[in-house]
Amino acid sequence: MHTYAHSMPHFDLFFKTEELRQRLEPHLRLIPPFFEFTVRTGTPEVRYFDQKDPMWKGFPFPVPDGAVYVFDDAIPARALGGGMQNRASVRVRREDTDDEVLILRIWHEILHAVGQPADDMTPLAGEWQSVSDRLIWAAWQSLSRSVDVPLWHRKFYTWLTERAASGAGGR
Numbered sequence: 001m002h003t004y005a006h007s008m009p010h011f012d013l014f015f016k017t018e019e020l021r022q023r024l025e026p027h028l029r030l031i032p033p034f035f036e037f038t039v040r041t042g043t044p045e046v047r048y049f050d051q052k053d054p055m056w057k058g059f060p061f062p063v064p065d066g067a068v069y070v071f072d073d074a075i076p077a078r079a080l081g082g083g084m085q086n087r088a089s090v091r092v093r094r095e096d097t098d099d100e101v102l103i104l105r106i107w108h109e110i111l112h113a114v115g116q117p118a119d120d121m122t123p124l125a126g127e128w129q130s131v132s133d134r135l136i137w138a139a140w141q142s143l144s145r146s147v148d149v150p151l152w153h154r155k156f157y158t159w160l161t162e163r164a165a166s167g168a169g170g171r
């Protein structure tokens with residue numbers, strides 16, 4: 001039995017379509033149980049960021065507290081996800097065929113939503129990596145391979161989740 005010191009975040013996780021839900025819901029167990037979900041099908045109330053910003057053009061972001069929205073609309077925005085203030089939104093593109101990558105994208109954005117520095121995998125490497133991670137990471141980089149892969153994301157997000165659970169770094 002694992003108990004967490006910090007209060008556990010609960011999200012209403014909306015999949016826009018039943019198809020998206022059936023595809024991704026079975027993989028949610030990749031995300032540690034610190035994050036609790038009530039899974040729904042449909043669209044929460046959404047708002048839009050600055051429509052002149054090509055990063056966010058047409059990108060829907062949930063309004064209700066605790067809502068996470070996963071959608072597959074073809075929109076002009078460059079962003080694949082956003083998370084802040086206990087809300088997150090994740091986009092699934094036609095070319096996103098790897099379900100694990102999509103779950104990691106959800107995990108990334110809900111870490112943002114609870115105030116964790118989900119973009120800082122590299123600057124925080126000295127804090128989250130084990131000795132063996134450091135060796136593999138160095139070899140990886142010497143081969144000029146991108147570190148933005150599920151192996152590293154999973155390790156980093158696991159560490160960030162434990163960090164959130166301990167009450168550190170949240171807003």
Ligand SMILES: [Zn+2]
Nearest residue numbers: 108112118119
């Ligand atoms: Zn991010």
